[in-house]
Amino acid sequence: MSSIADFTNVFTINTFAKPPSAAFQLNFLRDIQWLLESSSYTSTYKFALLMALANLSIESGIDDNSPHIISYKQLAEQFMQLYWRQAIPFAAQNEDSILRQSATKGQASVITLILNLQSDTQQTSLNKARTSDAKKWQSTITKVARVIKTYPARHLQSAENNNNREFIYVYDAKSNEIVLKPGIAYCLSRFSKIINKLCQQYWSDFVRKNSHNQMYFSDDVDLKQFLFQQPRLYLGKLQDVLIDAQHGQCFYCHKPLKEDAKNRTEVDHFIPWSKYPIDTVHNFVLADHSCNNKKRDYLAEEKFYEQWLTRNQRYGQIIEAESQSQNLGFISNRQRSETVSQ
Numbered sequence: 001m002s003s004i005a006d007f008t009n010v011f012t013i014n015t016f017a018k019p020p021s022a023a024f025q026l027n028f029l030r031d032i033q034w035l036l037e038s039s040s041y042t043s044t045y046k047f048a049l050l051m052a053l054a055n056l057s058i059e060s061g062i063d064d065n066s067p068h069i070i071s072y073k074q075l076a077e078q079f080m081q082l083y084w085r086q087a088i089p090f091a092a093q094n095e096d097s098i099l100r101q102s103a104t105k106g107q108a109s110v111i112t113l114i115l116n117l118q119s120d121t122q123q124t125s126l127n128k129a130r131t132s133d134a135k136k137w138q139s140t141i142t143k144v145a146r147v148i149k150t151y152p153a154r155h156l157q158s159a160e161n162n163n164n165r166e167f168i169y170v171y172d173a174k175s176n177e178i179v180l181k182p183g184i185a186y187c188l189s190r191f192s193k194i195i196n197k198l199c200q201q202y203w204s205d206f207v208r209k210n211s212h213n214q215m216y217f218s219d220d221v222d223l224k225q226f227l228f229q230q231p232r233l234y235l236g237k238l239q240d241v242l243i244d245a246q247h248g249q250c251f252y253c254h255k256p257l258k259e260d261a262k263n264r265t266e267v268d269h270f271i272p273w274s275k276y277p278i279d280t281v282h283n284f285v286l287a288d289h290s291c292n293n294k295k296r297d298y299l300a301e302e303k304f305y306e307q308w309l310t311r312n313q314r315y316g317q318i319i320e321a322e323s324q325s326q327n328l329g330f331i332s333n334r335q336r337s338e339t340v341s342q
């Protein structure tokens with residue numbers, strides 16, 4: 001007996017089971033280049049949107065031609081993570097030095113919404129703000145989602161000369177979701193590293209050009225570091241939480257971890273930060289300096305992946321509970337870390 005459902009299944013398998021063709025992927029890269037070069041920017045939202053789409057595509061685990069649905073609320077969560085650290089004053093102790101992210105007068109509304117949430121909840125850690133007042137968090141997410149839908153999502157794929165190329169999704173003002181076209185989630189995920197790097201470059205150039213911001217910059221200021229990297233201290237605190245889960249041993253070579261100057265203990269992003277710039281607490285492992293150095297930006301070998309899964313299965317809940325009790329401000333989502341690394 002055959003039904004429409006059977007037919008749909010066969011259809012889905014035949015159409016989407018393969019990854020997009022080489023020609024499709026090349027065109028995708030050309031279109032991304034076109035988009036970044038010919039778009040006009042009134043704020044940093046478009047860069048955030050592209051990075052958010054890439055991150056969520058990685059999380060989807062899609063490795064074929066499938067289309068992918070992303071809600072504006074999911075995008076808003078990503079925006080909160082991207083902008084949260086940027087909403088602190090650039091020059092310490094100077095409230096006015098919160099970097100402007102809009103080319104028009106005043107501040108980009110996403111930053112303003114974050115500042116309001118921080119002041120309402122009296123929290124500067126994202127995780128604390130999220131949990132201390134779930135209602136306020138949700139209402140902020142709703143507002144940010146609306147901003148994304150009204151501005152960057154509508155205009156992302158149109159150039160300054162009004163030339164439109166809807167190669168990522170077809171914008172629908174009535175929908176609460178974005179449907180990535182077939183093959184796009186695959187490409188966004190596969191090229192996420194380049195996309196993130198380019199967006200970070202454009203994003204910091206935009207912030208650097210803003211005349212309000214310029215008074216806070218000296219020549220050698222590392223703006224990208226401020227906008228996108230982790231403060232060292234923040235990672236250091238995680239050591240205490242992880243050390244028990246690894247029995248005091250290096251994740252890679254199993255030698256005891258020591259605090260000596262030559263081979264100090266380091267917190268390592270198991271999935272490299274350059275590939276996935278979002279912190280989930282389960283993504284971190286402790287390694288000695290030499291192993292961490294050897295690993296650098298390469299994805300760890302398969303045996304380490306198994307080992308990492310086992311550690312998270314055995315100790316995931318403890319790591320999560322500990323990091324929450326110490327308010328380290330990491331996102332605790334084991335499932336998510338695992339789909340990402342696959």
Ligand SMILES: [Zn+2]
Nearest residue numbers: 250253288291
């Ligand atoms: Zn080691």
